[in-house]
Amino acid sequence: MTEQAHPEWDASYTAGTPAPWDIGRPQPTFVRLAEEGRLTGRLLDAGCGTGENALFAASRGADVTGIDVAPTAIARARAKASERGLTVRFEVADALDLGRLGLAVDTVIDSGVFHVFGDDDRARYVASLAAVLRPAGACYLMCFSDRQPGTWGPRRVRADELLAAFSDGWAVESITADTFDIHPMDGTTQVQAWLAVIRRN
Numbered sequence: 001m002t003e004q005a006h007p008e009w010d011a012s013y014t015a016g017t018p019a020p021w022d023i024g025r026p027q028p029t030f031v032r033l034a035e036e037g038r039l040t041g042r043l044l045d046a047g048c049g050t051g052e053n054a055l056f057a058a059s060r061g062a063d064v065t066g067i068d069v070a071p072t073a074i075a076r077a078r079a080k081a082s083e084r085g086l087t088v089r090f091e092v093a094d095a096l097d098l099g100r101l102g103l104a105v106d107t108v109i110d111s112g113v114f115h116v117f118g119d120d121d122r123a124r125y126v127a128s129l130a131a132v133l134r135p136a137g138a139c140y141l142m143c144f145s146d147r148q149p150g151t152w153g154p155r156r157v158r159a160d161e162l163l164a165a166f167s168d169g170w171a172v173e174s175i176t177a178d179t180f181d182i183h184p185m186d187g188t189t190q191v192q193a194w195l196a197v198i199r200r201n
Contacts, residue, residue: 013050013072020153020182021112022049022073026056029178029195030109033140034060041106044132046095047113051077051088057109058086065103067093096124099131108132108139112180114165115143115154122165130169130200139170139198142178148192152185162196173197 012019030053033039039062045054048066050073058064058081066088068074077090093101095113108129117125129139146156159175166172178195182188 009068009070010072013070013076019049020185021180023181023183024052026052027111027142027181029142029193030111030140031056033109034062038138038140039107039109042104043107043109044098044101044103044105045109045111046098046129047110048077048090049073049111051080051090053109053111054088054090055080055084055086058088059084062107065089065091065101065105067091067095067098067101069094096121096128098128101132103132104134105132106134106137108137108141110139110141110143112142112144112154114141114162115157126165126170133200135200137200139196139200141196141198142180142193143196144180145177145192145194147177153191157194159194162194162198166196166198169201171199171201173199 034057039057043057043062043064045066048054048068051066054064054066066077071092074090074092081088143157144154146158162175163172174197176195178193179190180193181190
């Protein structure tokens with residue numbers, strides 16, 4: 001997928017103001033998952049942004065590929081990998097068409113991608129994940145939660161929507177309340193999230 005196809009996402013990284021989700025470090029939840037030994041084997045970070053979660057997983061021994069539709073984000077991720085001496089494959093690609101990567105992975109992480117899609121694209125995204133995740137592989141998905149008050153931010157996701165999206169060919173092992181760290185906005189540094197652990201059948 002080219003920059004021209006999704007200029008709004010690339011603009012998130014070129015506008016001067018940091019994107020709320022680009023906090024310059026991995027999300028604490030993914031740090032915890034890595035420390036628990038869950039981010040292992042061949043791993044895909046779907047919608048990796050500037051690469052912090054992917055780089056942390058690589059630092060813990062995973063064989064990581066990170067993809068994003070924003071070329072500016074991928075360029076920054078590659079620069080970070082070089083600066084830190086880490087080997088991660090970062091590619092400009094569309095999370096709705098992961099099959100084009102020619103990958104078969106053991107683990108997928110999604111830090112804030114699922115919630116950007118409408119209903120039709122949600123189904124495409126789940127099918128796209130299925131195209132790369134091996135049977136019995138795990139997907140660790142964090143999304144914006146309907147527990148978040150107010151109207152700011154992306155579409156809120158209900159737990160039952162996650163269950164419905166992954167009802168065919170998947171086993172949802174758990175959905176637990178969690179939080180995203182964000183750049184401070186109106187004094188807010190965290191927002192409510194769901195962490196779903198989903199296994200490919």
